[in-house]
Amino acid sequence: MSVHGAMQEKRLSLKNEALLKRAGYAMAGLRTAWRSEKAFRQQMLSSIAILALTAAVGPGAVWWALIVMALCGAAATELMNAGLESLCDRVHPEFHPMIGAAKDLASAAVFTMNTGLTVVLLLMLGSRFL
Numbered sequence: 001m002s003v004h005g006a007m008q009e010k011r012l013s014l015k016n017e018a019l020l021k022r023a024g025y026a027m028a029g030l031r032t033a034w035r036s037e038k039a040f041r042q043q044m045l046s047s048i049a050i051l052a053l054t055a056a057v058g059p060g061a062v063w064w065a066l067i068v069m070a071l072c073g074a075a076a077t078e079l080m081n082a083g084l085e086s087l088c089d090r091v092h093p094e095f096h097p098m099i100g101a102a103k104d105l106a107s108a109a110v111f112t113m114n115t116g117l118t119v120v121l122l123l124m125l126g127s128r129f130l
């Protein structure tokens with residue numbers, strides 16, 4: 001193998017290693033959220049219920065894609081909200097209006113994503129039954 005080829009192979013293996021490491025951090029984040037965040041556990045349980053409802057309704061692939069994207073978006077926003085809350089509580093545990101505003105903004109992001117999810121769900125049900 002040429003030097004160039006060997007270098008490329010090494011770069012690829014380092015990249016894969018980094019990918020595995022990042023996946024490991026992500027799994028650790030999911031475990032932390034499941035253990036310490038009631039809202040995340042509720043989100044996961046309601047996601048399972050929504051997936052079961054979608055399977056029962058049996059919509060087309062596009063509806064499935066919309067539902068799965070909305071569920072992932074809602075879960076991801078909940079995770080970001082939990083991360084921001086724990087950062088705020090660690091860095092600035094005392095009361096401060098800007099900490100309050102930061103937490104309120106993160107809560108608003110969760111609310112917005114959940115509203116989008118509800119709309120997609122209602123439209124999917126409406127398209128099937130109305």
Ligand SMILES: Nc1ncnc2c1ncn2[C@@H]1O[C@H](COP(=O)(O)OP(=O)(O)OP(=O)(O)O)[C@@H](O)[C@H]1O
Binds near residue numbers: 092100
């Ligand atoms: N340090 C603070 N300074 C100012 N306002 C705060 C502070 N901590 C919390 N708040 C206010 O209280 C609200 C709720 O904050 P809290 O940290 O209890 O979040 P939560 O959504 O109830 O999450 P959890 O139940 O996971 O702790 C915030 O959105 C904010 O308005």
